[in-house]
Amino acid sequence: MPIMWRDEMSVGNGRIDQDHRYLFCLINTIEFSLSSCGDKDILETALDQLDYYTKDHFEREEKLMLKISYPKYPDQRSAHELLISQLAEIREKIITIKDKPDMQDIIPDITELLRNWLLDHVLKDDMLMKPYFDKYSMDFI
Numbered sequence: 331m332p333i334m335w336r337d338e339m340s341v342g343n344g345r346i347d348q349d350h351r352y353l354f355c356l357i358n359t360i361e362f363s364l365s366s367c368g369d370k371d372i373l374e375t376a377l378d379q380l381d382y383y384t385k386d387h388f389e390r391e392e393k394l395m396l397k398i399s400y401p402k403y404p405d406q407r408s409a410h411e412l413l414i415s416q417l418a419e420i421r422e423k424i425i426t427i428k429d430k431p432d433m434q435d436i437i438p439d440i441t442e443l444l445r446n447w448l449l450d451h452v453l454k455d456d457m458l459m460k461p462y463f464d465k466y467s468m469d470f471i
């Protein structure tokens with residue numbers, strides 16, 4: 331089952347919500363590629379794209395935090411660094427297991443790691459920005 335972005339996950343900024351939707355989409359693509367019905371050839375492309383887009387997204391978020399004078403900016407910067415290193419670890423795990431015969435048994439754990447990685451970022455960290463974004467229009471950039 332793919333994870334779906336829902337309206338309750340909105341942080342009050344359209345551009346950031348759009349980024350989060352795309353990150354959900356990439357994680358779904360990776361999960362599908364890992365599963366027996368997925369295309370293994372696109373797995374590495376999706377992992378590369380997740381890595382690239384995550385960094386791009388964090389940069390965009392940090393710029394917006396400065397624009398709205400978000401008081402937790404320093405904490406969020408550190409959180410982003412940690413998330414990038416966690417993503418690198420998950421990616422390494424996926425690369426290590428992707429050709430193993432028992433890969434199917436490990437997939438649920440890996441996909442849960444990926445989902446929690448993203449959901450923690452969106453629901454725990456970014457949701458704290460919502461009261462600050464609420465003072466601006468949804469298309470503020």
Ligand SMILES: [Fe+2]
Binds near residue numbers: 456
């Ligand atoms: Fe985010």
